[in-house]
Amino acid sequence: MAHVAFGYLPILLFLGVALGLSGAFVALPMVVSRLTGTHRPDAMKLSEYECGFPAFEDSRSQFDVRFYLVAILFIVFDLEAAFLFPWAVSLNLTKWTGWLSMMGFIGELALGLAYAWKKGALEWE
Template sequence: MVDLSQYLPILIFLGIALGLSALFVFLPMGVSRLTGTHNPTADKLSEYECGFPAFEDPREPFDVRFYLVAILFIIFDLEAAFLFPWAVSLDLTGWPGWITMMVFLGELAIGLAYAWKKGALEWD
């Protein structure tokens, strides 16, 4: 016979977590309906994630600027991912590591200036 009493603390923890998460989700919704602050308007219900309304035809292509901004975001996000380990290990890499990172940051700055000059960051 297996003793399942050792799983009781885990079940209690999961029950408390489920209760708190439900409370954090449904309590603000209920309070907003009771206090009258639940007032959906056309501006509140409009599209905000992509910056333009949803398409009627799903095969309609996106504007290329959307992809350019996404690629630039990924590039600079990866830059930040390279900066943290470099900063931690700078005492081990010394001057060669510092110079290499400055060349890397210089290349990224030149690329950002080029994208900025070409208007890739402009959003109409």
């Protein structure tokens, strides 16, 4: 039984080194800042901020649903761009089947964009 457990030793060593290094990368800067005197909290440093300026409204206020729609559309078209490069590189292997399937994918995304545009998801007031 000890022979089987011995096979896991490299994995455990790797895990130990990874945990040690990640802990050092977190704890070492905090310890050094405390020892060198750069840790001087004041009211301005401890205040909450978002996007570079202090919050001026309640943090629990509701966002307009159009914000989420634009974010989802951005993610969809960003992923489309991420799929286009590997598709273009492998097009010589996939031939017409790969080309037709990608045209169907792009056509489906174009229909979704046209639908969102028609519904006014991209309009701001």
